[in-house]
Amino acid sequence: MSLDSVTLAVLKGRFEQIADEMDATLFRSAFNPIIAEAHDASHGIYDAETGETLVQGKSGLPIFVGVMAFGVKAVIDKAAGNVSEGDCWIFNDPYDGGTHLSDFRLVKPVMRDGKVFCWLASVGHWHDVGGNVPGNYNPAATECFQEGMLIPPVKLFDRGEYKQDVVDILSANSRLPLSLYGDLNGQINALDLGFQRMESILAEYGDDVIHEALMALKARAATLMCAEISDLPDGTVSAEDWLDNDGIKDEPLKIALDLTIDGDRMVMDFSRSSPACAGPVNISRSTTIAACYVALKHVFNDVPANAGVLEPVEFRIDPDSLLSATAPKPVGGYTETILRMIDVVFQAVAQLAPEQAMACAYGTINALSLAGHRANGQRWVMFSFFGGGHGAHGAGDGLNHGNAPISTATIPPLEILEAAYPVRFTQWALRPDSGGDGEYRGGLGAVYEIELLEQEARVALFGERGRYAPQGVVGGDEGAKNHFAFEQDHGWEEPPMSSKMVGIQITKGQRVRLETPGGGGYGQAKQRSKAAIEADRQKGYIS
């Protein structure tokens, strides 16, 4: 049977709704703020045989869109055809599934006539999965074993039977077992709901129609992507950007992209990038591809979010590169590396299509953890990501205090943080002079200053852009660099490796201060209108 294009348009909306609803279920019922408030989670529908992403929720974390396909594939390989109704796998192996150990994936089949029809998957960032540093952003890690527990794909449900033993093992390896238990339940709820919705849409339209629709949507994304690539001029452009260091050795690491357009095909060649490093800014090949997917989706945002986007794209990644790490190379700081990859894609695209270009956003997740014990002995871990400026673009200034391009995360309200942890924010403000100058100015970064109110705390930061600022495009200037400082008895200090440090001790009354980067500028500064400059001055955006 052949599917008419109108029915396809109808089904597209239904599929997206299923994925969105799975997202919403987990966000509302999750325990840790990284999922509940920062939406560091994602759900989708995946190909029965290849695991490719077919449909993705709109509210989930963008980076997971690409990476989940590898996660589902890992389960397909592990199961080796031995799949039954009611099965559900759980794992966090980053070398198979991408990203880092904090991201736990649940993968569940939808079965028809004894065969897998499609997969549903849920991924969420858990609050603590063991390892050396609470919250698992350990800038000093040299092996994944220091970053947390590593769980290969194992069955959480076997033909519907819940494996309490598995949950017991997971719980025993976390500093925050209750949070883990709550998040796990939220993910199970989300998958159950997606499963019911898939069953009812299959009953309504029949297996053949649904299968055809899913395949057609993938083909459509590929067609659209080819059309977008064709609109770019043929040729090769290059862009390079740098990571400050890997947290172990204070040397910059290069991310280099040679981007070739040839008709409706694109080659993304990362061969000139640095080799794998000792510290945790390596990423697996699957993560690298997922990051390119996110970058391309930002540039061509009308192309639907599924595997078809990558069909016309060829990747060249050196097997020794820090962009194709294997076990046990540490990968905990993957966010920093993929943000830099998005930066190089933006810079390359700016050379091909200046009118479509965006300058680099603030480019660091700034994972900050403060942990200690209350006066009554209770353990607490505050772990959060912070915002910065977005890059300027051809139609205007960058957004002030936005979220990272790889996520749709919102920041928890400071009142919620102060109610939960013994801290007081002394400043929560925009950071003047942080946006890159240009015809259009980069968005402003932020200043967050936090005072400890009880006992002692151990502080760790995993950040970037302390040495290399976010770049402008089309002649625009760079944004301000990241800056972190912490108070000690004799005054303020800064981490020797700029934005990465573990084991900082502060005591009651002492503060930490984070000033995040602004976005890069767009176009030459001398082109900026006098009125815009005057308005910036009046608002105190520039001094």
Added chain:
Amino acid sequence: MSRYVIGVDVGGTFTDVFFLDQETGEVLTAKSPSTRGDQSKGFLTGIGMGVEDFTQIGTIIHGTTVGTNALLERKGARAGIITTEGFRDVLEMRRRDRPTTWGLRGSFEPVVDRPDRREVPERVLADGTIHTRIDLEAVTAEAKALADSGCESVCVFFINGYANAENEAKAVEAVRSIWPNDHVTAATEILPEIREFERLSTATLNAYLQPVVSSYLERLQDGLATKSFGGQVLIVQSNGGVMTVDTAKAMPVRTALSGPAAGVIAASEIAKAAGFPNIITCDMGGTSFDVSLVAEGEAALTAQTAIDFGMVVRTPMIEITTIGAGGGSIAWLDKSGLLQVGPESAGSDPGPVCYGLGATRPTVTDANLVLGRINADRPIGGALDRLDTDAARAAIQRDIGEGLGLSAEDAAEAILRVANAKMAGAIRLVSIERGHEPARFAAMPFGGGGALHTGALIRDVGLGSAIVPRFPGVTSALGCVVADMRHDRVQTVNRLLTDLDAAATGAEMTAKADEMETLLDEAGVPFAGIERRFEFDMLYLGQTHTVSAMIEWNGDLTQDAIKTAFEAAYKTTYGRLLDGIPIRVMNYRVAVTGKRPALDMAVFAPPTGEDPQEATRPVYVNGGWQDARVLQRLALPEGASIPGPAVLEQPDTTIFIDPGLTGRVDKFGNLIIEEV
């Protein structure tokens, strides 16, 4: 001398007035052009069309879009903010979000400019402890500076003010003592709830609206006074209840969705009387399609909504889900050749191609015209003489038909299918996705275009039926007359359930309810009864999103009763309880509703013996032309049964009954459309 009760809904184009004569039981409706700039003129003209002697009017209830428009068009007053040192950018930093997931091209302009956000020394901690006492000299100096620089209103907002409002109250007192007018908003008086951005945004929008809404209401009162009106004016709130003018002046942010809320309330009353307690209201305008769910006669409320990116209002509101699919939504083929409808809209100028005002891209209205659903010679609204069918057909053929290899008629049908699918998606979102069985619900279209699409909605979503009210165009004005009076309060508690003095909290909630009941008494409006509703927002320790649990109790409130209520609500929402994890009580909510006397919907009873002036017109359905009956809807008597395909025309809307469906006129003049 309170012969008349009058509902007035001021919309973008027309001011609709609904008159109820309490002596005769008769109703009358009137329509006058809205007067942009000063809506009070059209308001008075509209009332004057039905009643000459204003002393005979007892109550006027008003659904206003003055606040809504000021927010959407960014035409509020210049407002200032006085806030805690270190936090003047909370409004601008939002919750660190962005307007769209993909593409980083968003921007945001807060409604209060950075120089008008002033900091003063003060600090309260999360547990309510005062860390730094308020510096009142600084407060006074900053307030003076704001007033001198031209701010018309001001909002005082302090971090953790929800936990202890002492600093804020002192500062507000100091500001009020020197501020040149009444426009001083205290953030915790608007919303004493944890989450600084949401509280500040709501309070700031209140300050932003206050001068605009207050002066409008004053002009209204002055205009009424010159006509010797001596009754009461009530304003519809976004939660569907009404409030006094004084409350509306103090809390104008509660009028953000006043107009649409009135429509939903009317729809629910009409439907209840007709025996349909479960409906989904569908308001189709030129650019958008708004749906709301009414279950068992109760409209669904939401705690928070965003008027636009970063413009968050957190007060209880009728939950209205909006999608970009209206009569003016443009149909187009994307780069992969897939048919899309919207979100881009032709609006009303140039509007659809058939308006002949220069538009070239086909819209949903063009598709309806080409398929014979709309009468080309009698356009709704009265501004145009006739519609250009040929131009609409040519545009559809060129933009859609050629790409899909379809005839103009088949392409037009495809446009409707995709548009209907989007509308069905919105309906599914508020029904199926929330666990409501669609077969138990009826669609109620109001607004100009919705009644053309009901048949498709019944089939696509599996709704039981559709009910088209007798006057879809004046639904909101009617809603004003039947809306209940409602007050809401929220207070953040933020304690573990085991640490909560349940009895004291229960007593506090009862006291709040008593206070609000006094407000109801003071309004001088007759009520058929008063209802109280108590809720707790609760969560397991570690979660950040709450579940609301309704609770009733006799004697002292207990921890056990609260726990039972929470577990029941949690189970319904998520399925799995998490035994052994402590429960936290975040907020309590109290709502007190004065139930207004019901309106006897028999006033809409259809006439008997008139001639519905039957004609026929070809309509294109399911791939072929068929002859449809065309009838004058308002002349149809009770009990009339019209099988589809049929087109029913009336001045403010056109109804299409699809083949396989039948329309039946009930005793209240509603048209019930069902499967045969």
